[in-house]
Amino acid sequence: MTMNKFDKIIADKLNQASDYPADVTVWKSIENNLHGSTSLNNQFKSSLYAGIAASLLFGALFSINSPSNKPSDKIKDGMSESSQFTEEQSNISQSNHSIDLHKEFKLQEEHKIAFSSSKKQVSSGKVTHDNIEQQMTPSSDEEVEKKLDLIGNNASENKTAKPTDSSENNTSVAFDFTASGIQCIDEVIYFETNSPADNIEWIFDGSHLKQGASVNQLFTTEGVHEVVMLVEQNDQQYSVRKEIEIYSKPQPIIDIEIRENNGCFKQEVAFKASPEHNSYDWYIAQTKVSSANGFVSLESGSYNLSLTAVNEYGCFAKHSQLVTVEGGLELYIPSSFTPNNDGQNDVWFPKGLENTSHFEIKVFRIQDRSLVFETSDLNPWDGTLSKTAEQAQRGDKFIYEIIIEDNCSDTKKLSDMITVL
Amino acid sequence: MGLWHRHEELQLVEGCKNQSRVSQQEVFSKLYGRLFGICMRYADDSEEAKDILQNAFIKVFNGIDNYKGDGSFEGWIKRIVVNTAIDNYRRKKVKPVVTDTDLTDRVGGAMEAEEEDESIYSQIPISEVMDAVQKLSPAYKTIFNLYVLEGHNHNEIAEMLNISVGTSKSNLSKARQNLKKMLQPLVDRLSQ
Numbered sequence: 139m140t141m142n143k144f145d146k147i148i149a150d151k152l153n154q155a156s157d158y159p160a161d162v163t164v165w166k167s168i169e170n171n172l173h174g175s176t177s178l179n180n181q182f183k184s185s186l187y188a189g190i191a192a193s194l195l196f197g198a199l200f201s202i203n204s205p206s207n208k209p210s211d212k213i214k215d216g217m218s219e220s221s222q223f224t225e226e227q228s229n230i231s232q233s234n235h236s237i238d239l240h241k242e243f244k245l246q247e248e249h250k251i252a253f254s255s256s257k258k259q260v261s262s263g264k265v266t267h268d269n270i271e272q273q274m275t276p277s278s279d280e281e282v283e284k285k286l287d288l289i290g291n292n293a294s295e296n297k298t299a300k301p302t303d304s305s306e307n308n309t310s311v312a313f314d315f316t317a318s319g320i321q322c323i324d325e326v327i328y329f330e331t332n333s334p335a336d337n338i339e340w341i342f343d344g345s346h347l348k349q350g351a352s353v354n355q356l357f358t359t360e361g362v363h364e365v366v367m368l369v370e371q372n373d374q375q376y377s378v379r380k381e382i383e384i385y386s387k388p389q390p391i392i393d394i395e396i397r398e399n400n401g402c403f404k405q406e407v408a409f410k411a412s413p414e415h416n417s418y419d420w421y422i423a424q425t426k427v428s429s430a431n432g433f434v435s436l437e438s439g440s441y442n443l444s445l446t447a448v449n450e451y452g453c454f455a456k457h458s459q460l461v462t463v464e465g466g467l468e469l470y471i472p473s474s475f476t477p478n479n480d481g482q483n484d485v486w487f488p489k490g491l492e493n494t495s496h497f498e499i500k501v502f503r504i505q506d507r508s509l510v511f512e513t514s515d516l517n518p519w520d521g522t523l524s525k526t527a528e529q530a531q532r533g534d535k536f537i538y539e540i541i542i543e544d545n546c547s548d549t550k551k552l553s554d555m556i557t558v559l
Numbered sequence: 560m561g562l563w564h565r566h567e568e569l570q571l572v573e574g575c576k577n578q579s580r581v582s583q584q585e586v587f588s589k590l591y592g593r594l595f596g597i598c599m600r601y602a603d604d605s606e607e608a609k610d611i612l613q614n615a616f617i618k619v620f621n622g623i624d625n626y627k628g629d630g631s632f633e634g635w636i637k638r639i640v641v642n643t644a645i646d647n648y649r650r651k652k653v654k655p656v657v658t659d660t661d662l663t664d665r666v667g668g669a670m671e672a673e674e675e676d677e678s679i680y681s682q683i684p685i686s687e688v689m690d691a692v693q694k695l696s697p698a699y700k701t702i703f704n705l706y707v708l709e710g711h712n713h714n715e716i717a718e719m720l721n722i723s724v725g726t727s728k729s730n731l732s733k734a735r736q737n738l739k740k741m742l743q744p745l746v747d748r749l750s751q
Contacts, residue, residue: 167613169583
């Protein structure tokens with residue numbers, strides 16, 4: 139294969155084109171396909187079934203026309219449904235959909251569905267580590283208002299919202315919605331309904347209006363948030379109100395201490411994070427070094443020490459800190475010397491070896507790798523070639539090999555060239 | 560080095576094999592940027608690129624058991640993305656598209672081979688280069704990508720796309736010429 143300069147430039151350019159932020163709508167479509175009942179084929183089926191069910195329900199119980207459910211539209215949407223949704227969202231304006239939360243919705247009396255909105259009690263929540271399952275305790279004295287049961291196990295209970303007026307038809311209307319996502323600050327939560335409807339709008343905390351059967355919302359504050367789904371069906375309006383609790387991210391206190399090891403290449407970097415009930419993973423650069431508080435031995439240099447923390451709610455946070463390690467065993471190994479008896483640099487010997495536990499030095503002639511000097515003591519090399527007793531000449535080149543064991547029992551092998559000047 | 564260390568990668572693969580949404584989302588979010596860049600090269604626009612990438616990710620997660628851990632996880636996913644893009648090209652091929660000749664005419668015919676300083680192309684913004692590649696006909700674009708970006712030879716490309724080796728060579732040459740034509744106004748501006 140021949141690649142010319144033009145090809146290479148274009149390839150380099152195109153390979154750099156990777157700065158695209160992840161599109162949540164694409165993820166949502168993938169997730170639906172993999173996990174949900176709304177995969178492309180299933181989506182058709184479920185919307186069809188929902189349409190049929192709704193038709194029967196409404197037709198039989200309320201004697202009204204079956205809802206205008208258009209499965210073919212769902213099919214048409216298919217893969218690009220998410221993008222259309224985004225477009226729809228962006229086209230919504232508050233003025234076009236003026237909804238007063240404080241005003242009771244004007245529903246026809248016989249179809250009226252009212253929801254209590256008095257209770258704001260925070261439910262207790264238990265989240266498993268990977269946020270796949272979550273157990274919630276619903277508020278006790280609510281009739282219709284519901285807490286959201288997130289992630290995978292979409293709420294199977296309270297699927298119907300019953301009319302408040304018991305004298306009305308003893309019926310139920312299949313309006314409900316589910317949510318999935320991670321119940322933490324700054325995480326996207328997906329809200330979805332399979333309810334047949336002409337129009338579906340969502341109100342988050344009384345202000346953020348969105349439209350569509352599937353929307354997402356990112357909550358930036360912890361605590362209980364209100365989610366209201368407004369459904370228009372055959373000129374009737376219904377609302378379903380639920381609460382979702384959003385949990386804070388972990389904010390660990392990080393304590394890093396560098397402990398000096400005299401006569402050792404590496405220094406101890408001790409790391410500690412609290413509170414202890416969070417789970418932590420420590421990384422140097424991108425390598426995980428520990429899942430608990432502890433220490434790591436590092437040579438001199440700067441390191442990016444990062445910590446990932448998961449709290450009791452399954453919320454995740456990452457913290458990074460640059461750690462500079464200094465000191466330790468410092469060696470100076472000369473790369474040249476002048477064995478000419480002028481009193482300056484007449485011998486070759488590394489500085490700093492006196493602080494080590496043990497060392498071995500070997501010097502080889504570069505041409506034939508023959509050993510010309512060897513010592514384990516603090517005896518410098520004067521340039522004499524051991525086998526022949528000849529003196530190294532100006533311009534001669536040698537290779538040294540030094541094996542050092544430091545005071546922490548760490549061993550290091552060093553090798554480089556020595557030139558006689 | 561890849562996005563993940565080996566042990567992290569294996570944990571993620573295991574998570575994906577167990578249908579963990581968290582693992583799947585980690586893979587999706589970490590790889591989206593660079594994989595979307597690949598899809599953009601094969602697609603006509605960002606919507607088509609999204610469709611390709613979405614289908615590719617579904618194949619990845621549904622076929623995760625086929626990843627045996629021999630090579631890098633990212634490399635395995637990238638191959639699936641490219642294969643999905645090629646499938647997409649094959650599907651488009653049956654639809655009427657701008658023919659090679661049409662496009663050549665549109666951009667002013669084949670450029671004469673000439674000695675030129677090509678280093679000026681390195682000054683052109685990435686977005687303009689991507690835009691030009693996207694404007695190539697599906698055939699030129701796919702062959703240019705497979706040869707220049709993915710490193711396949713003409714024999715391999717011919718087999719993949721069910722075309723002759725000669726067609727592959729000729730289309731690559733025309734793809735280069737058309738790219739240069741499309742980038743020429745920018746080159747002229749940069750040369751001033």
